[in-house]
Amino acid sequence: MVKNGDNLSLSFHTSERISLKTDLEGSRKPYVSFFSKNGELPVTDANILLQTSDDGGTRWHAILPIVQSISSLQNDEGYLGFKITVSDKVGNQRVVEFTDDGTYGEEFVAGLTQKDLEGDNDFITLNPSNFRARFDTKLPEIESINLLSSNPGTNPDYNNDESNSLLLRDKDTVSLEFVTSERISTSSDLSGNRKPEIHFIAADTELKVDNNDIKLQIDDSSGRKWIAHLKIDESVSILSNEQNYLGFKVKVLDKSGNERTIQFNDDGTSLTQVLPETPVTQTSNTSGNRALVDTKRPEIIEFALTSSNEGVNLDYPDSRMVRDGDTLTLSFKTTERISTKDDLEGSRKPNVSFFFGNEELPVDVNNITKQPGHQGETKWQAELEINGTLSHLKDKEGYLGFKISVLDKAGNERQVEFVDDETNLTQQILEGEGDYSTLNPSAYRARIDTKLPDVIELAFHSTNTGVNSEDFPNTIFARDNDTIHFSFKTSEEVDNQTDRYPEVRFLDGDSEFVAKLDQLCPLVMGKLGGKVGCL
Structure with a gap:
């Protein structure tokens, strides 16, 4: 030759x-x-x-x-x-x-x-x-290329009619298949002096493919069909906490030693051949695929707590109240699309749990859904129905914390945990999760209360001042047109909204007398801290 x-x-x-x-x-x-x-x-x-x-x-x-x-x-x-x-x-x-x-x-x-x-x-x-x-004297041509990824994830934000973006994260493998116009030299020819060389390109950094990872395709006997593999390593600075499209450069020599080098660059918009500047044969991208390295974890920007229970307790301001049968909703917003239970057979589904003390209250995956009206995959809500019959929730009250785990379409995971110490709801510092601060714009917390209120004290008074201590000791009297005052003190603040207003019934044998709503009024017992109703 x-x-x-x-x-x-x-x-x-x-x-x-x-x-x-x-x-x-x-x-x-x-x-x-x-x-x-x-x-x-x-x-x-x-x-x-x-x-x-x-x-x-x-x-x-x-x-x-x-x-x-x-x-x-x-x-x-x-x-x-x-x-x-x-x-x-x-x-x-x-x-x-x-x-x-x-x-x-x-x-x-x-x-x-x-x-x-x-x-x-x-x-x-x-x-x-x-x-x-x-x-x-005819240089070998690289007739076609095709990019592959070991990561099965896909993100519609990066796909269009012309190309799909293959996703890659740490420890994934990007592969480049290429077909040459003739048999090319291998690493076993001439002590490897004419072996093929492959580099992937991230920004201005070339990532060399190891010689052992450049091989003939399994089904090829012509010496023309090749594949090169590169394992993504986020410890490389250009691949750390970044989103970068990859280009690549391929150098091959035929058995005579004629050399051909092609290069494709990706500017974030398209993958384009730049070498040779005036190609004899334009290398085709048979699949149209591009390769996107994404080692940047999704962030949870903010969250909000809401409850199906509309009750308000002034003793616990900025608190969403929940009891047995209520639904507690945690809404949250992410920086990018996250994987759903329908992606990859649910292997990357989001997970949400509430915590009451050391007890975990997991949210069923079917109750982790996109917020109503949201067409993307960045606004989510997790709904937990409170089961007050559970031993760790029965006859209890206190604040709830929560933990959210989400994965983006590439499979990068982010975990956020908030703990409530009965004073504040605070984001926890988790190892490996960085220092991103998730916001709580409403400042609301979640308080569970399955404990029934107690009536601690009660008293009767009458406008009639008559006394018969001999026959009826410790008894007040009332006759026609008199008014009986009944006061009581509860262990906690009771709801004073119309549909939950306290109800008082007087019993006389088989008869009942119901106090009218406008005849009830809340009183504060000063330093005793209790609550009193009056009639």
């Missing part, structure tokens, strides 16, 4: 000493020419030389430099024949010519054969090595 810059050498051995270019003013000097399909390629006199090991004048070699100035050989390939003309010292001339039919492989016919020349006898010149001469 010869390419531009190589020398093709033809060695030949004669039966006797032959004339030199210095004999008889060169009139009997040897002539050597090679022949391609496009014409004759004569060897200069200076390049027809005795072999250095010969002192008998019978061992020669002719050297043809393959250079770009030989236009008939450029950007082409094929086999060469040759013709040798020699004369002995007496002047007897011998002409030997070999032609090559250019056939090879399964279509091989004759290859390099000696031509019968008129006037020459039938002496057969031997070719002990059986080698033929093939020139190849």
Whole structure:
């Protein structure tokens, strides 16, 4: 095999000493020419030389430099024949010519054969090595490429009609399949001097693919279909906490040593070929895929707590109240689309749990949904129905904390945890989760109360001042048009909204007398801290 810059050498051995270019003013000097399909390629006199090991004048070699100035050989390939003309010292001339039919492989016919020349006898010149001469100045082409990812995730925000963005995160593998126009050199050829080289490109940084990770595709026997693998390592600064599209550069050499380098850059909008600047063959991206490295974790920007219970307790301001049968809702907003229970068989679904003390109250995945009216996947809500019959919630009151775990479409996970110490709801510092502050714009907390209020004290008073301590001790009296005042003190503040207003019923045998709403009023018992109703 010869390419531009190589020398093709033809060695030949004669039966006797032959004339030199210095004999008889060169009139009997040897002539050597090679022949391609496009014409004759004569060897200069200076390049027809005795072999250095010969002192008998019978061992020669002719050297043809393959250079770009030989236009008939450029950007082409094929086999060469040759013709040798020699004369002995007496002047007897011998002409030997070999032609090559250019056939090879399964279509091989004759290859390099000696031509019968008129006037020459039938002496057969031997070719002990059986080698033929093939020139190849045609650079290999990379006809097509295809990008692959070990990450099955997908994000519609980065896909369009023309291309899909393959997602990659730490420890994922990006693969580049490519098909060449001819068999190329491998790492086992010539001590690996002509092995293929692949780099992925992130911004201005080249990420070299290890030689052991550049292989022929399993189903290929032609030496033309290759695949290169690169494992994403977020410890590399350009890949740490970043979102970067990858370009790539591929260098291959054919078996002759002709080199072709292609490069594709991705500017965040499209993947475009930039090398060679004027390609002979435009490399096609068969799938249209691009590769997006995403090692940036999603953030939970803010959250809000709401309750189906509309009750308000002034003793616990900025608190959402929940009791048995109520629904507590945690709404939250993320910086990017997150994975859902429908993605990848739910392997990256969000998880939300509330905590009461050390007891976890997980939210069913079916109750973690997009907020009503939201078309994207960044606004979510998690609903927990309070089951006051659970032993750790029965007859209890206190504040709830919560924990949220979400994964983006690439699989990067973010966990946020808030703990309520009965004084404040505070974000916890979690190892490996950074210092991003999730906001609580409403400042509301969640308070559970399944404990029934108690009536601690009660008292009767009457507008009638009559007393009969002998017959009815500790008894107040009332008659027609008198008013009985009934006061009571509760263990906690009771609801004074209309639909939950305290109700007082007086019983007289089988009869009931219900106090009217406008006859009830809340009183504060000063330093005792209790609550009193009055009639």
